[in-house]
Amino acid sequence: MMEQERLQTKSLISNIINSSVDFRKSKFYSLEERLAIINLVDSSSLQNKYIISCLGTNYSTYLGWIYRYRKDGAGALRIQQSRGSQINRIPDTIRKTVIEYKKQCPYLSATHIAAIILEKHGQFIAGDSVRNILKKQR
Structure with missing residues (x-):
């Protein structure tokens, strides 16, 4: 049963990778990609780390997404703009x-x-x- 679940999840992952939501191993994932990853992991009975590694995402990154998603909803998953570095200036x-x-x-x-x-x-x-x-x- 577990092997069948694993094969189903692998096919689901490959379908998602080839679908309109373009998963890539890059620095940023869009809001839709992050939501799709969260839904995929939540709906599967396989280990979270296994699914996350198949998608090419760090597990700690995923945990940060989950924390923000549960705390503030889907809007919290938007890509955060960097604040930029501020040079210390003497008044x-x-x-x-x-x-x-x-x-x-x-x-x-x-x-x-x-x-x-x-x-x-x-x-x-x-x-x-x-x-x-x-x-x-x-």
Whole structure:
């Protein structure tokens, strides 16, 4: 009985792969592909890991889909846009403060200015960052 189930699942997998929903071994699956994979795994009595590996998907990826699907529904399976990386930028107010301290006391070192800003303003800034600000200011 188990072997018959396995053969049926294999034929179902091959039908899905050859159907209009184009399964591929790529980085992203569409919403429809993810739903089809979840429905296939849920409807089969075979091991989940076996079916997932036949489809070329990581099991941990599938578990993430299941978690989001059960928590927030099918809409949660949409491909999430990356937020992009944000470069850490020192605020302009701190930049102006660095320049003001250097104008008031030109003999202060960059690390000393950084220490003063930390003590008086509660904002940490590295000595190298102070040097870069002063270098660009020249």
